[in-house]
Amino acid sequence: MKQKAKVETHRHPKDELLREARMPHIWCPGCGIGSAVSAAITTLKKMGTDYDRLAIVSGIGCTGRVAGYLNLDSFHTTHGRAIPFATGLKLAKPELNVFVFSGDGDLFSIGGNHFMHAARRNIDITIFCVNNMNYGMTGGQVSANTPTGAITTTTPNGNTEIPLNLPSVAAACGAVYVARWLSVDVRRLAQSFHEALIKPGFSFVEVIAPCPTAFGRRNRLGSALEMTKLYNKNSVIRNGVHPDETVIEEGKKMVLGKFVDIQRPTFLEGLSTVSQLKGTMWPQKKVASNS
Amino acid sequence: MTSEAVLTGEHFINGDEACAEGALAVGCRFFGGYPITPATEVAETMARRLPAVGGIFIQMEDEIASIAAVLGAAWGGAKAMTSTSGPGFSLMMENIGLGLVTETPCVIVNVQRGGPSTGLPTLCSQGDMMQARWGSHGHYEIIAISPSSPQEMFNFTIRAFNLAETFRMPVLVMADEVVGHTLERVTIPPAEEIVVVNRKKPTGSPETYLPYKTDSSFIPVLPDAGDGYKIHVTGLTHDERGYPGMDAKTQETMMTRLIQKVRKNRDQILDYEDYFLDGAEIVIVTYGSSVRPALRAMRGLREDGINVGLLKLNTVWPFAEDLIRKLAKKVEAFVVPEVNFGQISLEVERCSSGQALTHLISHAGGGIHTPQQVVEGVKETLRMLGSKRTKK
Numbered sequence A: 001m002k003q004k005a006k007v008e009t010h011r012h013p014k015d016e017l018l019r020e021a022r023m024p025h026i027w028c029p030g031c032g033i034g035s036a037v038s039a040a041i042t043t044l045k046k047m048g049t050d051y052d053r054l055a056i057v058s059g060i061g062c063t064g065r066v067a068g069y070l071n072l073d074s075f076h077t078t079h080g081r082a083i084p085f086a087t088g089l090k091l092a093k094p095e096l097n098v099f100v101f102s103g104d105g106d107l108f109s110i111g112g113n114h115f116m117h118a119a120r121r122n123i124d125i126t127i128f129c130v131n132n133m134n135y136g137m138t139g140g141q142v143s144a145n146t147p148t149g150a151i152t153t154t155t156p157n158g159n160t161e162i163p164l165n166l167p168s169v170a171a172a173c174g175a176v177y178v179a180r181w182l183s184v185d186v187r188r189l190a191q192s193f194h195e196a197l198i199k200p201g202f203s204f205v206e207v208i209a210p211c212p213t214a215f216g217r218r219n220r221l222g223s224a225l226e227m228t229k230l231y232n233k234n235s236v237i238r239n240g241v242h243p244d245e246t247v248i249e250e251g252k253k254m255v256l257g258k259f260v261d262i263q264r265p266t267f268l269e270g271l272s273t274v275s276q277l278k279g280t281m282w283p284q285k286k287v288a289s290n291s
Numbered sequence B: 001m002t003s004e005a006v007l008t009g010e011h012f013i014n015g016d017e018a019c020a021e022g023a024l025a026v027g028c029r030f031f032g033g034y035p036i037t038p039a040t041e042v043a044e045t046m047a048r049r050l051p052a053v054g055g056i057f058i059q060m061e062d063e064i065a066s067i068a069a070v071l072g073a074a075w076g077g078a079k080a081m082t083s084t085s086g087p088g089f090s091l092m093m094e095n096i097g098l099g100l101v102t103e104t105p106c107v108i109v110n111v112q113r114g115g116p117s118t119g120l121p122t123l124c125s126q127g128d129m130m131q132a133r134w135g136s137h138g139h140y141e142i143i144a145i146s147p148s149s150p151q152e153m154f155n156f157t158i159r160a161f162n163l164a165e166t167f168r169m170p171v172l173v174m175a176d177e178v179v180g181h182t183l184e185r186v187t188i189p190p191a192e193e194i195v196v197v198n199r200k201k202p203t204g205s206p207e208t209y210l211p212y213k214t215d216s217s218f219i220p221v222l223p224d225a226g227d228g229y230k231i232h233v234t235g236l237t238h239d240e241r242g243y244p245g246m247d248a249k250t251q252e253t254m255m256t257r258l259i260q261k262v263r264k265n266r267d268q269i270l271d272y273e274d275y276f277l278d279g280a281e282i283v284i285v286t287y288g289s290s291v292r293p294a295l296r297a298m299r300g301l302r303e304d305g306i307n308v309g310l311l312k313l314n315t316v317w318p319f320a321e322d323l324i325r326k327l328a329k330k331v332e333a334f335v336v337p338e339v340n341f342g343q344i345s346l347e348v349e350r351c352s353s354g355q356a357l358t359h360l361i362s363h364a365g366g367g368i369h370t371p372q373q374v375v376e377g378v379k380e381t382l383r384m385l386g387s388k389r390t391k392k
């Protein structure tokens, strides 16, 4: 009897969505990926979608490991290729709610081209990008999202390139939902994940997350806690601003919020429209131009 | 299957189109690809035909995306295919490895053109045969099929899908420009005469299910996404649960099974045709677009009283090792015409282990051998053998 009670107190309400046999996970203490996953689990539980109707796809990286820990049909693919894999999965089985969980390097350095085209096509998938501003998994190299001036193992004298501004990129490529939140703000993050997951079309949520081990340490951003506080202090919520006003720059607060929430036909809706038109294609009937 | 999928009858189409028709006939319902000569007509045919049978065609942004989408679609339950040529095949290599290690059924068609690099976009080569075998990193076994005519593009694409579904792995159709672009009569049989294999699905309880545990066939029985098994699929080395195991033991267990899956089932996979092997002194070993000139050469040589047989490899990988070993004990020499500088001939040489001579007739690409070149090659082999002929 005593034994049983003990077991029950050790079960966390989120455990049903975690592969317990795979614990402990690989993430460092204080890593932002953990709270992003926690927010995702909160969302998935609240959404009420049958778990068998969900599928997660990840690329490679610390964030890429998320697929391996969620107790769903889960695919841990190759570096940069989660989005085209998810595209095939979604198109072959449209009744699945397919989402991608991966890192900034995976989705925007090596995989940037795929992001651009999946957004443009409005494939009905959701992208959660944990932007920790470097390649965590391989020990902290520069990524397409490393701020100018930041020290990484491959920019020992400071990064001379400018980072991609992800909300601008996503909006320009045609994403129908674009938001950015801090990993620590689990409440808003979960709300945003929810909106993105139920939104038909290509949705994108950027999660700004501390990587204390690889990025924080080299840039003297302090402990995991200090780094979290720093990101919190240096950010401001401005829902609805133009995505181009969200560039992360030295001396400016990071802009958080929801920036895009629009409607346009998804890839599959487009296909069924052209098939109804019996092959009559743009520009005669403006099938593809009503965005 | 709707009747739209199987266009029973006689058609005058090229090999690329025949390949697409074969795919449709066996149930392919997803195509993700990127245009490239001389494979483009496969994609174009699929783009035109797939919507009519309720399938999905998507032109991806590159070949890396194409193969990734094909793998994803396969896990969504579709029979899925992509087609390409050399440059695109190179780009696909990493994800072919992902397909192998995650045991994802799919078909990849390579209509080979002259290489390296951009090479000869519109002309033939067989330069990617070893890339097909070893092009992705790590050690693995692969299945590759080699059609020699438009009719075989139809028939062998069907077989490629059936092998993919049976063994749960990417299967390569190693065609070439000549086969892809030859326009001739192709017969599509009635739907009921087409053998269609569909992947096995698990039926037991998800609680006790171990996705990568297999019986003595070494072939796992895996669900599609959405079947309720909450499967984990990873390119990391994994155990029977599908969970990563970063240690030598897990690597050994997984790798051994993946290798055995092909090696132990080799007899089920291998397919070849032989001509006059009984008592042959010389055997021409051939595949793909080299088959036709080789057959013609063989007939001419036999009319001249030269004792030549021919072995036509319909599957090139896994290699017909046992057969070549056996033949090597009986024949004086193998003659291998190839549109490269020696790839399959290396395998023939390896398996004959010095017991028979292997003579490569090389063609640099841009065309195929004439029958006369093969005849010359055989005659040269006879001269090389000279008085060393011992097995008569």
Ligand SMILES: Cc1ncc(C[n+]2csc(CCOP(=O)(O)OP(=O)(O)O)c2C)c(N)n1
Pocket: A060, A061, A062, A063, A064, A079, A102, A103, A104, A105, A106, A107, A130, A132, A134, A135, A136, A137, A138, A143
């Ligand atoms: C083709 C390929 N190149 C390089 C690597 C090595 N690699 C693994 S993860 C990674 C970077 C991951 O960075 P990111 O996506 O930002 O994830 P994080 O670890 O920061 O969460 C790299 C370069 C790889 N696995 N595959």
Ligand code: SF4
Pocket: A026, A027, A028, A030, A031, A032, A033, A062, A063, A132, A136, A137, A210, A211, A212, A213, A214, A215
């Ligand atoms: S290296 Fe960075 S990103 Fe990776 S787990 Fe550690 S803190 Fe997180």
Ligand SMILES: [Mg+2]
Pocket: A061, A103, A104, A105, A130, A131, A132, A133, A134, A135, A136, A143
């Ligand atoms: Mg990163």
